[in-house]
Structure formats: structure tokens, C-alpha cells
Amino acid sequence: MPQDPSPTSPALPSELQSIYRGISEVFPDQPHSNDPDQNLAQRIQTTNRPLRVKLGIDPTGAEIHLGHSIPVRKLRAFQDAGHTAVLIIGDFTARIGDPTGKSEVRRQLTEADVKANAETYLEQVRPILDFDTPGRLEIRYNSEWLSGLDLGKIIELLGTMTVGQMLAKEGFAERYEKGNPVFLHEFLYPLLQGYDSVAVQADVELGGTDQKFNIAVGRDLQRHFGQTPQFGMLLPLLLGTDGHQKMSKSLGNYVGLQEDPLTMYSKLEKVPDTLIRSYFELLTDLPLESLPENPRDQQKQLALTVTEQFHGAAAAQQAQQAAISLVQGMGEPAEGVPEFSLSTVQFPAKLFYLVGATGLCAGSSDARRQVQGGAVKIDGEKLIDPNQEFASPDPLLGKVVQVGKKKFVRLVD
């Protein structure tokens, strides 16, 4: 939720509105103060140089979704106001992996893995960030400063915090109290992330609400090394399209940044009413007071606006048309969505045979490979077992089969 300026506080000047839009918290937070170390608006307005706005990312190579895009969109808001986005690729710890071997997330990556993953990430956020205006984007790899840290400096970093302070961190506290192991190297990671702020001389660090501790460590370390501490700007976690849980690929309630226009549009036009306002606030720049009144129209506008950001206006329009015809179900087909009649298929039928029959692949063998390669979806859901069997055509009627991004047919009787 945005921080509403209190009635007595000065209204935010217009150039700050998109920076402050939709945030959960800024800290330190003294909106009435003239002190640029206590009030971010003051800092922004009185500093005669672009501020350095840090966002750290893990180069895991994962597909990223709209939830991940929120801090990236905030970086863009800072860029548009003339500041410098500093994207920090956490390649160092990715290359170290997890020495205990217990964490799946921190498996050890090669330098080539990391580089490829970083490219994948940048490719996905390219539609959001300003990559072109000189001085607006700095991409840094933290191995640049971390690989040269010697033991003396690491002892200095560790000496800035106590065990009690570290165990107060959410996540550590519960695990320690339940008797689950917390390995000592885990205590180092918040300090290394904090040291990234020192290395890039960050003025602001962006993160989810779960990053408050780490960002505060960055402030402490900057103070320790004689720098003016950064501000923390925390952004809400996005709920998934189910309206209940945090957006997550594994929960299936996500919208990936690289999904094709029709899939993206279709997922977004079903966003529950309870979420629609926060989706508009966090995922678009539209003024909230000018939204359509009808919830159904809101959904459509949301889906169209977000799809436009990633695929451009024409593709978004086309996806909207296609989706309308899909929603109309058995009615007149929308332009660009051909039909395929299941009457020619003998049931029970295996998936690869069915896909081969649609003509979207070069025969059954190609269909099998495409399914195994993850290119086949039915109504936006990826199916990967080519031998999955369908007993009858009934559950398939009206659904759209897609192969890759551009080829789809609607299954009819």
C-alpha cells in the first residue's frame, strides 16, 4: 500500500509521484524533515547529481514474472527522473554455491552459467528498463569487489554485527529456535549484500518487504566505511492471479514476462477484483482515479496495458481480439484463431498424436519432441508428457492448443 502523506505534510511534487507510487515503506522515514539524510524526498530534491539506485539480483537463470518486475519498474521510475539504476548481478555467491550442499537455490554455477543467466535476466527486463539513455543504467557484477576481499576485510565486516543482531533476522530466528541448523556462512550473506552498497556507493536500495534487514545492514556498513547511508525503499510482494498467495512459478499463479501475448493477456484479464487495484498501481503507470468503473472493463484494460509493455500495442490488441473470441467460446471465431475439429481424431488419444493431428507440427514425431521441449500448451497450461491420454474429446472442446509462441488452434467438435 502507498504511504499516504498525512494531511499536514506537503503533497508530493509531481516528479516524485511515480517514484513513491505503490511502495510499502521508505526508511528512514521522516516526511516532515528537511534533513536529506532522513527524508528521501529532500534527498532527491537537494542532490545535484543523479542518485545511485541499487537493485541486486540472483543470476539463477529462472524465468521471471510480474512480481519480479515491480522493483525493476521502480528503477525505471528513478531513471525517468534522471537517476542512475545500478543493477547488481550477484555472480560471486552464485559461483560459490552452498558449501553445505543443502540449498537447491544456491547450487554452484560456473562462470559461463552465470554469464548466460545474467543475459537471460537482462533480456527479460529489457522492455522495462531504459538501456539506452547514457548514464541511466549501470550493470555490475559483485565478483568485481567480492573476489578481492581478504580475510582482514572480512573480519572487519563480521565485526560490525553481533550474533544477537543477526539472529534477530526473520528466517534465522525461527530456524534457530526450532533447532534447525543455521550455518555460519549464512550470516555472511547479508553482510556481503550490504557491502555491495558500499562498493557502488548506493543512495537508495530497492527490495521486497522481506529485504528490510539486508538493506539496513547496507546502511550500517556504509556508515562504518564513512559513506552517507542509503535509503531503503521496500516494495510489496505481488499476490498471484489466484488472489491468495504470493506470485510464484511453482504455484502456477504467475504471469511470466516472456509469455506470449495471448497467454499474458488471458491470465491478466482473469485477475480477481480484489487484486485489480494493486495490479494497476504496481504494474502500470495509469492514474488510479481514471480507471473504468466496470470491473470487467478494468480487467481488460489491465490486461491490455501490461501486455502492451512487453509486446507492444499491436500484439496486445491482437491478443485482446483473440481472447475475446476464446471467451465467446462456441460463438464466432476471432480473427487469427483457426479451429480444428476433433471429429477426425480417434479417442482415446495420446497428447502427441492429438497435437500432430492439429497440423501445428510436422507430424507426430515432431509433436512428441515439441511436447517434451515444453513448447505445447493447452489453454495456457504447459503439458510435457507426450503420452498423456485423453479418453474423450469432451474436456478439450473450446480450448486452445498452442505450439510455440505463434501457432494455435481452437479445438471444436
Place this chain on the structure above:
Amino acid sequence: MPQDPSPTSPALPSELQSIYRGISEVFPDQPHSNDPDQNLAQRIQTTNRPLRVKLGIDPTGAEIHLGHSIPVRKLRAFQDAGHTAVLIIGDFTARIGDPTGKSEVRRQLTEADVKANAETYLEQVRPILDFDTPGRLEIRYNSEWLSGLDLGKIIELLGTMTVGQMLAKEGFAERYEKGNPVFLHEFLYPLLQGYDSVAVQADVELGGTDQKFNIAVGRDLQRHFGQTPQFGMLLPLLLGTDGHQKMSKSLGNYVGLQEDPLTMYSKLEKVPDTLIRSYFELLTDLPLESLPENPRDQQKQLALTVTEQFHGAAAAQQAQQAAISLVQGMGEPAEGVPEFSLSTVQFPAKLFYLVGATGLCAGSSDARRQVQGGAVKIDGEKLIDPNQEFASPDPLLGKVVQVGKKKFVRLVD
């Protein structure tokens, strides 16, 4: 206390007796096992090369005392049995100091300080260790391997332990539970000490009973890095000459290794009866069954034997003679202890004047300098304020004034 072999265990072969003499604990400890990884005696008897026996020391530059000499004497026992003493000078952490600035002990030292302090240490233990036989002594500075440790290796070290394991360490546990700060870098020190064992491929590590945790960390790290884990050999802490508290310079109940023969002898011949057996066991090689029966004779033998180790037989004998005459007090003067009559001194008298009057210095100015330089003792107690005033001769009568190591007079009426 020594580990008494149980009645059914094989008696220790004679070449192991001085190695096992007086120890508190060996771990792992399975005296009936034939496994050289579980039974140190087996390891010693079945290894076809000199074992590497580690002792770590802090280069603080402090004067060391008989309590400190115990593990050094144990190193010598290993040397005499053909093994290699590996003395590790902890120069790295001494040069880092304490980043929190809270510890007096870990103040930051320069490279030159550390070198000078290491020399001071080696000078003091020279009478105990075998410095000359080739292959019997290795002196290593741990900066050799610690200064090159990179962050990846440090994360690996930290990843071998959990917060719970580290907080179980004596010292940390109490402080944490009382809410006193335990700084994170303190968790690193046991790991660095343990890594020293990896670096020198130690077979045995010696330490006081308070070192069990750190030595066990060394075992874990050696296992982690594919080495056979070292044995730990723990030695008792020596009680001071007061018979109650751990020997310590600050408590005044200590005997320094560099004290002059008379002072050393005089302190040791007053050791309480309750301590005499452990002093014999820990500080001499004499068979305990052949000690004199009379406690007074035991004290003399202890004092003579220990003084001999540091000053040779002649000086020890001379000290014994001098001490006998001192103990005899007003009786006939011992050879070599001249008397000085206080009847020629006008009281109240300042210390420097009194010392100048004895003729042990080249006049009052020299006496003042000698007192300030710490060269003057009365009955073994160093006095450093040249203006200390004595109201009357009474408390001085019968006492011995010393200047330096060789000049002394007894004060008489």
C-alpha cells in the same frame, strides 16, 4: 591429572611415558583400540615418520611463566621421542587486532611488533625446546596461509559449522545468554585456528583444557579437507604459587621464565604442599616415586630442579645457597649475600636514595633510573616508584635489595 591406564590396559611403553606424563585428556581416547585414528599410542607406534605436533601461540610480547611452559615442555617430550614440534605464531590475527576495539588483548600490532614479540617468545622458551636437532622444530607464521584466504574459502570454512554448534562453545554460550554482545568475527577465530591444523597437517595439537573446542574444530576441518584428523592433547592449567588461583602475572602468583635464579628459586621453594606433586609432575622430569619424603626437602628439590632448567646447575646451586642464608634471616650471612646496615640512612627515606646508599648503583641518580627501569626488587618484588617513601627501617630489616640479576645486599640494622 594423568590418565591412569586401567588395570587391563597395556602399560605404556617407556618411550611414551614422558609424552603422557601429567596430561588432562587425550581425544579421541580409546586406549584399548588398535586403530591409530582412535588411540594416540597406536598412532605414535605405528607411524613411520615423525608426527607433527602443533602448538599455537599469540605473539603478544608478554612475559611468559611456568604455566605457559607446560605445553612447551610437552612439545619437548615429543621432540625427544623423534617427532616434530610445529610452533605456530598467530601473527595474522594479531595484525588484524579487534575490529570492534573492545578487546584489550587483541589490539592491532604492526608487522614489526609481531616479529619482535615472536622473538621475545622464542627467547623465553629457548631453554625448554630443542632448537638444534634437524627436523625437530618448525616455526610457522599463520599469515603464510591466512593472508591468502579468499572469500570463497572463508565461506567454505564457515559452512562447516552451525550457529548452534558455535554458541555451544564455553564463553560464547554464557555471554549470549546474558545478553552480552558476541561479535560475528569471534565465530571466525576458532575456524582460523582449526585451519592452521589443516595448513600444517598436524597429527597432534597441544593446548590447555580450555582449548578442547578449538582443537575439535581443527579435527572437523581436517576431515573436511580430506586429512586424517589430529589428536587433541589437553594439559592442565597450573595453579599459581598461592595454591588457589590459576598462575597469572596479574595475580602476582607466578614464576616468570626469565626471572633471575634467586627470585625463581625463592618463589618455588615456598610452593604449598598441596601443589608440590603437580608442580613436580608438570614442571620436571623427575620420577614421582623417588621424591624426598620431607615436604621441605621436596620444595628445595623442586626449586633447584626448575631453576636448573632455566639457568643451569651452577646458578641454581648458588641461588639455593643465597636463599638458605636469606631464610636463616639474622643468622650468619650466606656466601655471596653481603649485608648493608640501615644505621647510616636517615629516615624517612625515599626508595631511590635508599638504593643509592647501598652502593649497588653509581649514586642516587643512577638508582632513580634503575628503579624506573624496573631493575630494582626488594625480596623479589619489583618496585618502580623511585619516590616511594619508607618511614622507618623496621619493615626493611632482613630483606634483600636486588639491582639487576646479579647485585644484591641484605638490609640489616
